Amino acid sequence: MTSSASEQTARLRVSRDTLAHRTLAALAQHRMVDTRQLQVMLLPGSRQRLSVALTTLRKERLVECITLPGANRLRAWYLTRGGARATEGWPELRDRPRHPITGKTVASLIAAHTRTVVDTHLAFVKDARARGDGHGPWDWSPETTHYLAEGDLLKADALLHYEAASLNGARVQLQAFVEVDRATGSSGKLASKLIKYARFYTHTPLPPGRRSAAHQPTAAPTWQRWYPVFPRLLFVLSNARAASYQHRIEDLQAMTAEHPLVARMASRVPLGAAVLSDLEEYGPRASVWTRLAGPPERWRTHESADRCAWTDL
Known part of the structure; x- marks a missing residue:
């Protein structure tokens, strides 16, 4: 230059x-x-x-x-x-x-996942424009990171900021962590991400010299430094067949039901999963989201599916 x-x-x-x-x-x-x-x-x-x-x-x-x-x-x-x-x-x-x-080789390696994350964002952008909601290019924060105990970290694919119009005309400010899954790993590995979010949900900072938060019942959880309420957690699935989507959603539901920390989080935090092609075709505020908390469903048949908009999880 x-x-x-x-x-x-x-x-x-x-x-x-x-x-x-x-x-x-x-x-x-x-x-x-x-x-x-x-x-x-x-x-x-x-x-x-x-x-x-x-x-x-x-x-x-x-x-x-x-x-x-x-x-x-x-x-x-x-x-x-x-x-x-x-x-x-x-x-x-x-x-x-x-x-x-840093170069075209790195660009080629990250292109598929990064562009799928952007496609997820654009599904929300287009739906917000059509509904008169508030969500634009700067209301999506990719690679949002929070540090956990023992040097571990939580890195969400994105943090979604959204202003939704409710049925009574009021405006509601919503946030959600978004995890985009291209079926490049096992469904078990995908479901294990719920544990990290549950750890972040329950993590409480300790004063110097303390090893436990047991005697600090009034200590605020770490997430309250950044969020007025804990963001919703949305899993967006792509790049797979219907049977794979079903298995991945079932494994997410099983983790939610069986892991104590995740179950505790799910009792207070809305959790959902949807397929990217459904978001693009119908919009994220259509009834395309499967709740991760609650009874498992026969996902492919739609017969017993109790699906909802992400704002209604």
């Missing part, structure tokens, strides 16, 4: 109102977004303007892309190191952890 990232963005006049600014912010927020996803996220109307902005940002070495496998030659975009530096300090990215993609 022959000039600094700040000089480049100045030449581009990347004010908060420009498409260039919003594109860089979206890539900083989500790490990687393909052209189709950017279109839906930022500019549902004009493809040409988006193409021009991406081409310009690439010439300025603020963004780079990979070409995804497939006949349509779709491109997935991410920030270069210069682009990451250029977006430092932007208000909409405050407190967003920075994990810049």
Whole structure:
């Protein structure tokens, strides 16, 4: 680069109102977004303007892309190191952890999962637009991390922020941890994620020198540092057959019923699972979510399914 990232963005006049600014912010927020996803996220109307902005940002070495496998030659975009530096300090990215993609090899390795997480986000975005709810590109925080005891950590695929309109016209602020599963691991491994969330739900910080919270009945749980109520927990399944979805939901329900910490969390925290294609076709506020607490259901038949919107879990 022959000039600094700040000089480049100045030449581009990347004010908060420009498409260039919003594109860089979206890539900083989500790490990687393909052209189709950017279109839906930022500019549902004009493809040409988006193409021009991406081409310009690439010439300025603020963004780079990979070409995804497939006949349509779709491109997935991410920030270069210069682009990451250029977006430092932007208000909409405050407190967003920075994990810049270091090259095309890394980009190729994370593309499938990262784009599926973005597709999940866009299902909520499109549904919110249709319903008049509040959820936009900056209301989705990927890779939200919390530290647990003994050096362990909880990393959610995303934290969802959502303003929903209730039937009586009131506005309700909701949050949810989102776990996106592409069936690349076992259903048991997926279900075990519930234990980490249950540990976070029950974790209480200890004063120096104490080994147990047993004698601190009034100590507030750690999660209250960040959340007024514990966020809902949503599992979004993709990239599998119907039988696999059934087994994975059954294993999530079994873990919820059988593990004491998870059962305790489930008595107070709404937990649900749904299939991404259902979210995209019907919307997340349609009756497509299976409750993880309660009796198991014959998931594939729909006959005994007591499904609901994620807001009604």
